[in-house]
Amino acid sequence: MNRDSDRVTAPQLPSQPACGDNQTGTHLPTRAGALNGVIVPEQPGKNAIEVRSVRKVFGTGENQVAALDTVSVSIRENEFFTLLGPSGCGKTTLLRLIAGFDFPTAGEILLHGQDIAPLPPYKRPVNTVFQSYALFPHMTVAQNIGFGLEMLGKPKAEIEARVAQMLKLVKMEALKARRTSQISGGQQQRVALARALAPQPKVLLLDEPLSALDYKLRKEMQIELKRLQHETGITFIFVTHDQEEALTMSDRIAVMSAGKILQVGTPRDIYDRPAERFVADFIGETNFLEGEVKSAADGRATVRLSTGAEIPASLPEGFTPSGGVTLVVRPEHAQIGPADANASLRGTVENVVYLGTDTHFHLKLDDGSAFIVRRQNSRGGGEALAPGSRVGIAIGPNAAQALKD
Amino acid sequence: MAKRPFDIQAQPGFGFMALLTFFALYLPIAALVAYSFNAADSLSRWDGVSLRWFISAWHNSAVQDASVRSLVLAVSAAALSTIAATMAALATTRTRPYPGLTFKYAFINQPLMVPEIVTGVALLIVFSRIKVWTGYSGLGYLIAAHTAFCIPFAYLPIRARLESMDLTLERAAADLYATPWKAFRFVTLPLLRPAIIAGFMLAFVISLDDVVITEFVKSGGQDTLPTYMLGQLRRETSPEINAIATVFLALSVVLVTAFYFVNRRKP
CATH class of the missing domain: 1.10.3720.10 (MetI-like)
Incomplete structure (x- = not known):
């Protein structure tokens, strides 16, 4: 392959050095509003990508479907950011808009402060790792990795050096002359990563890249991806429907559903302090409890449960409930105790499931609803609880989180 | 005895039909190829093997x-x-x-x-x-x-x-x-x-x-x-x-x- 006449200029965006200085101030109010009151904790640091009120509508007339319904989010530089949600939630659509394979119906996508939404993919310093890898079957591993640099018209020596560096980074030096059909799925994954990283993009997009790998390889690649992100310092935007994957790898997660971003936060935020029912339900196992708000102030509330017990709960940012509220208690944040007056809830053991590292107690509360308690196992520890036993449930002061819906 | 799946090759007359089809397809072509090496002036008489007509065609300016x-x-x-x-x-x-x-x-x-x-x-x-x-x-x-x-x-x-x-x-x-x-x-x-x-x-x-x-x-x-x-x-x-x-x-x-x-x- 030779470079020739129609040379593309490297898509360097002109306004890079000035990035970060005036954006933080201008976009913050917009975003807080667009997120329906969810205030993302803003930290100093430049934004690599800012998605501003982006809508994407497919179809026309009566068949219109809003794949993205006014989404706004900021992704910081050098961040491992995950878009998490079930299939059809719009996460891949958002990724495609950032990559340039599709164009938003409305809104802006800023890369270091410049709107890239109208640019074709080959003019964006953003590269993608595809779910199917999309390696070029008529090229060798090394040719695949060098493709982006060739298209940018880089000098031959630079391409060779960079390809060698990339091969080393993904530990594929030995297989550089192979055709992509002659290497395994895990190796193809590494080549796809190296190919996307070789042109040193400002942002790397990863579209469920681990979904085709088996469990063990997927675990390995999760660690590998974190290492690559750390070593290259490139912003990663990772799309997945696997909540465990999202929790393990991400600096921050955006949980999406039905074309909207419901909550943005660190894995711990998302898991411990879900703001909405969907987020709580989608990530991990959850118990929902209905209650009445007795008092609420400063992000804390006291909630009276159906048993009459009053327990403290933390509130989502900027939300002060009154009247009925739903609480979330993670199974490992509740303890089984005696069924006495001190217990927050009382019920009967229905089922005990031993899972090696821990045991799940499936309980039936006195009001008829189900409740799960998870207890870590230790050798010789913990009393045996047979199905049918009466038990109490203790909910600690930091265990419950109130939901907005 | 286990019932065998239907096998068209086991049907009576299969071999005969196959042979007939092969002849119909390839006999005329075989005859053409054979006769192209015929030394005789006529299309119907066989007079021994020769490249005479290939050479003649090669030198024919119309061809x-x-x-x-x-x-x-x-x-x-x-x-x-x-x-x-x-x-x-x-x-x-x-x-x-x-x-x-x-x-x-x-x-x-x-x-x-x-x-x-x-x-x-x-x-x-x-x-x-x-x-x-x-x-x-x-x-x-x-x-x-x-x-x-x-x-x-x-x-x-x-x-x-x-x-x-x-x-x-x-x-x-x-x-x-x-x-x-x-x-x-x-x-x-x-x-x-x-x-x-x-x-x-x-x-x-x-x-x-x-x-x-x-x-x-x-x-x-x-x-x-x-x-x-x-x-x-x-x-x-x-x-x-x-x-x-x-x-x-x-x-x-x-x-x-x-x-x-x-x-x-x-x-």
Whole structure:
């Protein structure tokens, strides 16, 4: 392959050095509003990508479907950011808009402060790792990795050096002359990563890249991806429907559903302090409890449960409930105790499931609803609880989180 | 006893039918090839093996003339129709399905549906008018006519290939800074090459073989090899025809075999 006449200029965006200085101030109010009151904790640091009120509508007339319904989010530089949600939630659509394979119906996508939404993919310093890898079957591993640099018209020596560096980074030096059909799925994954990283993009997009790998390889690649992100310092935007994957790898997660971003936060935020029912339900196992708000102030509330017990709960940012509220208690944040007056809830053991590292107690509360308690196992520890036993449930002061819906 | 699945080979008369079919298909061809090596002056008498008629045909200036014209015509028509077919295949596959797309497939494949004799007569009428207007009566008319009816044959393998090709590859090229033209040149075209070669060879064979349309379109003294042979058979029959037909057969077998291997090869 030779470079020739129609040379593309490297898509360097002109306004890079000035990035970060005036954006933080201008976009913050917009975003807080667009997120329906969810205030993302803003930290100093430049934004690599800012998605501003982006809508994407497919179809026309009566068949219109809003794949993205006014989404706004900021992704910081050098961040491992995950878009998490079930299939059809719009996460891949958002990724495609950032990559340039599709164009938003409305809104802006800023890369270091410049709107890239109208640019074709080959003019964006953003590269993608595809779910199917999309390696070029008529090229060798090394040719695949060098493709982006060739298209940018880089000098031959630079391409060779960079390809060698990339091969080393993904530990594929030995297989550089192979055709992509002659290497395994895990190796193809590494080549796809190296190919996307070789042109040193400002942002790397990863579209469920681990979904085709088996469990063990997927675990390995999760660690590998974190290492690559750390070593290259490139912003990663990772799309997945696997909540465990999202929790393990991400600096921050955006949980999406039905074309909207419901909550943005660190894995711990998302898991411990879900703001909405969907987020709580989608990530991990959850118990929902209905209650009445007795008092609420400063992000804390006291909630009276159906048993009459009053327990403290933390509130989502900027939300002060009154009247009925739903609480979330993670199974490992509740303890089984005696069924006495001190217990927050009382019920009967229905089922005990031993899972090696821990045991799940499936309980039936006195009001008829189900409740799960998870207890870590230790050798010789913990009393045996047979199905049918009466038990109490203790909910600690930091265990419950109130939901907005 | 376990019931065996239906096996057509076990039916009575299968072997006989198979043999009959083979004879019907290959006996005439075998006879032609055998008689092309006949030393006799007559088509019906056997007089021993000889290359006499091959040599005679080789030195016949009318045969030389027709052969060169056939090759020029087939190469031009195959090249032009392959280019048109590649563009048509790209246009009909690299798009979202829309109403009217099926009609376009039918439109492109028109030569497969309209009887050749009808096209021949139609072209005769149109081209004779153009000949009067322009005064041009060269090989252009034949090239145009052959190109037109070769397009569907070149189109089919190319479209099939494009449809089975992963669109993500072109998207990946664009993602890696390839302009649409570069993505086509460095990704789509190399992956399409086997299908383009196959389409070209198919079109070449179809053009080389054509009698009906050529007969209607050709001007005086524009015999191709098939129309020359037909003309010869109308007069006295020379065994030279056998020799030419055998060479023709050999050429076709070579091309079809090459077509098979090119198509089978994975990218």
